[in-house]
Amino acid sequence: MRIGSIELLCLLAGAGLSAAWNHASEDEFRRAIAGHNHALVAFIEPSTAASQALEPEWISATESEKKKSLLSVDCASASSLCKEFDVISYPALRFFDGHGKMTSYRGPRRASSILAYLKRAVRPTITPLPSDKKAAAFQSSDDHAVIARISPRDSHVRVLYETLASQYRDRLSFGLAKTKTGEEATTVACYNNRDGQQFTVSDLTPINALSELVERCLTPVIGEFTRANEMKYLQADKSIVFFFSPSPAERDAYARAMLSVAKMYKEYLSFVTVDAGEYGDLAAPLGLAPGVYPAVSVQNPMFGKVFPYPQGRGDNDDDDNITPESIGAFLMDIGQGKVEAWDGTTVSAGEEGGQGRAHDEL
Missing domain, CATH: 3.40.30.10 (Glutaredoxin)
Known part of the structure; x- marks a missing residue:
């Protein structure tokens, strides 16, 4: 499955999405968590990038949740309420079990993961x-x-x-x-x-x-790289294969498409996706042109070597696409010494002249 075609599908899928946050008032919030009702609440601050990234996922989950156990609170207009519940960063997702207990949600901020959490939250512990x-x-x-x-x-x-x-x-x-x-x-x-x-x-x-x-x-075969877990990956004694994209749907599609390759190399390589909208500053140190996505780069933290995946690699006019076959071949070339490490000067931007000295042998 080609990532280039996935991007078009993502745009088409999002074309009809006009829904936005529908925040609960303080009274609605207190009624929702009162009695024996359970609820998962997103405390958000609209101006933060992380809250903006959560918005489409939360709306999708809300539309799928028939029992209306999901609600959001705008901390920009309800600051005292958010302070009461010790919200110090945004978004903060909290589950109220209907018996006076509040638990922080620690899972992925994706609609599917949020809905799965709600299902298990109301099950018996065992x-x-x-x-x-x-x-x-x-x-x-x-x-x-x-x-x-x-x-x-x-x-x-x-x-x-x-x-x-x-x-x-x-x-x-x-x-x-x-x-x-x-x-x-x-x-x-x-x-x-x-x-x-x-x-x-x-x-x-x-x-x-x-x-x-x-x-x-x-531990996922293909994880999501964030500031919170970067040291875990950097200290794992494995090289890391980064995939950058600002689109959650595109990152998910890449993870599904690349799963077999990641399983093949899992003893030696860590495959991760990166939210280029939130962590785009990580692209440049990996030899990638900021803002040019999707993009892939391989880093060997032990020896400080970086191998940006060159755009324009392939056998046809549609060769900028990232496929399991092309990434598998690129990894094989690195392992066989056919790809030189990035020299720290040129960037992988698909410019005429290619990748400079870093990929002359490709």
Whole structure:
């Protein structure tokens, strides 16, 4: 799937979107969280870039949420209310469970992730799964689902599992199934349905076995690079393949299209997408022309080398497109020493003359 055609689809899809924030008044907000009602609230400040980026995703989620459990508050006009709930940065997403407890939402700020969070937020911390049919349905009911089959003799594991579920319930759905006939060992499996991966642990001797299982399961094959997680990627002893785009739909399409390539190289490379609207300043140090998107660059943090993906690479007139095949070939060329590291002077902007000394061998 070519990213060039995706951009057109994104523009067409967004052409009919005229909806905007529909903020709740203070009275509406207090009624929404009163009694036993649950609600996910976005406290926003309209002038901030992050709030503006959330707007189309929040509106999409709101239109899909039939129970109207989503609402927003404009902190520019309701500053005292936002201060009351300790909102110090924008947007701040908070879940009110209807019993007086407020929890910060820590997931991706995408409509699909927001809706998935609402579904798991109203589930039991651990869902009983009395039959194989229910276990199979539960396994695919969320982007990330954990199913434990705990032997009666492992009561301590049950306690650990309950603790884990309480800690991670905002990001995964947890289920408890019966051990199968003839099985005595305890097993815990985590399903990353978004990336089509499964992780299982049966040796629960290490005290952190369950938490490590969940963290591996939660780690996306293609993640989203932000200021908050950049050190995690830079210190992972892997080269990083960056994809820049200001369009959430385009970044999602790239992640889907590039999944097989990312899985092939996951032991050696970290694939990430970057919101070029919010983190466009990261493009120039990676040899990319700011504002020219979509764009790809490969960085080796260990040796300080950068390999911008050159526009104009390909065998036809439509060769500026970024495809799994072209990126896979580019990575292969880097591995075989056919691509020189960026010299720090030219930028990948598709200008006549190409990439200067950095890509003369391509």
